[in-house]
Amino acid sequence: MTTPSRLPERYDSGSSANLADILERVLDKGVVIAGDIRINLLDIELLTIKLRLIVASVDKAKEMGIDWWETDPALSSNARRTELSEENERLRRRVAELEQRNPERLEGERHER
Amino acid sequence: MNGELRYVYAVTAPLEAPLPDDVRGVSGSVPYVVDHAGLQAVVSKVPEEEFGQEALHARLEDLGWLERTARAHQAVVDALTALTCPLPLRLATVYRDDDGVRRALAEGSQEFLATLDRLAGRVEWGVKVYAQRAPEPAPAAAPAPTSGREFLRRRRQEVTSRENALQEAEELGRALHAALTAQAEDVRVYPAQNPQLSQVSGQNLLNAAYLVPRERAEEFVGRVEQLGAHDPAVRVELTGPWAPYSFAASDAPDEREGVHDSAVC
Numbered sequence: 001m002t003t004p005s006r007l008p009e010r011y012d013s014g015s016s017a018n019l020a021d022i023l024e025r026v027l028d029k030g031v032v033i034a035g036d037i038r039i040n041l042l043d044i045e046l047l048t049i050k051l052r053l054i055v056a057s058v059d060k061a062k063e064m065g066i067d068w069w070e071t072d073p074a075l076s077s078n079a080r081r082t083e084l085s086e087e088n089e090r091l092r093r094r095v096a097e098l099e100q101r102n103p104e105r106l107e108g109e110r111h112e113r
Numbered sequence: 114m115n116g117e118l119r120y121v122y123a124v125t126a127p128l129e130a131p132l133p134d135d136v137r138g139v140s141g142s143v144p145y146v147v148d149h150a151g152l153q154a155v156v157s158k159v160p161e162e163e164f165g166q167e168a169l170h171a172r173l174e175d176l177g178w179l180e181r182t183a184r185a186h187q188a189v190v191d192a193l194t195a196l197t198c199p200l201p202l203r204l205a206t207v208y209r210d211d212d213g214v215r216r217a218l219a220e221g222s223q224e225f226l227a228t229l230d231r232l233a234g235r236v237e238w239g240v241k242v243y244a245q246r247a248p249e250p251a252p253a254a255a256p257a258p259t260s261g262r263e264f265l266r267r268r269r270q271e272v273t274s275r276e277n278a279l280q281e282a283e284e285l286g287r288a289l290h291a292a293l294t295a296q297a298e299d300v301r302v303y304p305a306q307n308p309q310l311s312q313v314s315g316q317n318l319l320n321a322a323y324l325v326p327r328e329r330a331e332e333f334v335g336r337v338e339q340l341g342a343h344d345p346a347v348r349v350e351l352t353g354p355w356a357p358y359s360f361a362a363s364d365a366p367d368e369r370e371g372v373h374d375s376a377v378c
Contacts, residue, residue, distance in 0.1 A: 019180055025201070026187060026204040027204055030200075031124065031201065031203065032206075034217075035206045035207045037165065037207040038166065039169055039205055041205070094261070
């Protein structure tokens with residue numbers, strides 16, 4: 001049943017690149033049996049966050065605090081909406097700026113229609 | 114209380130060859146085998162001050178400790194994968210002594226044997242697909258917008274072309290997932306990884322695990338390379354072979370749901 005010789009080389013890209021891949025598996029998958037030391041991983045605050053979000057870089061995570069996912073469009077549709085409205089807001093400001101800077105020309109363009 | 118606990122990495126059918134001498138487990142410990150009920154548990158002795166109930170609870174909140182422990186856990190499972198098809202246990206499965214480990218083997222023996230039988234000779238491959246963003250046009254190429262309307266028009270164009278590129282990448286991701294699923298015995302889809310944290314460029318569109326018989330591993334890898342190579346809109350990343358972590362749990366059905374919500378988004 002074991003034919004290790006037929007296995008291709010590991011494809012891991014670099015030594016630290018795959019912490020996220022490892023955590024996904026060792027925290028969230030694998031066989032669960034009750035040990036003598038009772039630890040419910042779901043009680044662990046950090047792990048609960050991790051299981052949902054999968055932290056890929058320890059240093060980066062510390063740097064960023066742990067509320068980044070709320071503003072990440074990939075993880076939250078709420079954030080996606082926020083991003084859109086922020087973009088709208090930026091555009092409105094930019095238009096107002098341009099209009100202020102050059103009111104006559106914009107007036108002119110409107111008349112051309 | 115002797116100050117040492119037993120950390121269990123995996124359950125296997127009796128190993129035909131010993132683990133290599135240089136394999137180290139969590140906290141630098143040396144893994145060994147506990148036999149019982151026609152099964153083997155691969156364990157190591159760990160200090161109670163680190164893995165006792167309260168200590169463990171506290172340390173699991175420490176990202177640095179968690180990373181070291183997760184990597185060490187995986188290192189032992191990985192070494193086992195070269196010898197057999199191990200059933201990896203979830204991180205931090207700890208017993209008081211070898212007798213506790215034997216009891217666990219006895220209690221779970223039927224299920225362990227059934228799962229080992231189901232997964233024998235198989236490995237897991239991880240595949241991630243990222244959208245590859247086209248390089249931004251050089252700012253020099255475009256003169257500053259002359260009006261608010263011009264600015265908005267350009268902005269819209271930029272957004273549209275970015276959306277088109279993403280759509281194309283998503284379609285490629287879907288096609289790749291379908292092709293690989295056809296070659297695999299089973300599939301699990303993970304949530305997309307966060308680009309800010311993984312510091313990997315491009316949006317993660319697909320993050321999936323495929324269960325593949327060892328003898329078809331090369332074929333599978335070749336297929337991934339072939340499918341991933343020909344389009345600049347995506348980047349495909351392959352990891353493995355892993356022990357079949359994603360397929361070892363028996364509560365499989367409700368974990369399969371994700372194909373649509375989190376997979377190829």
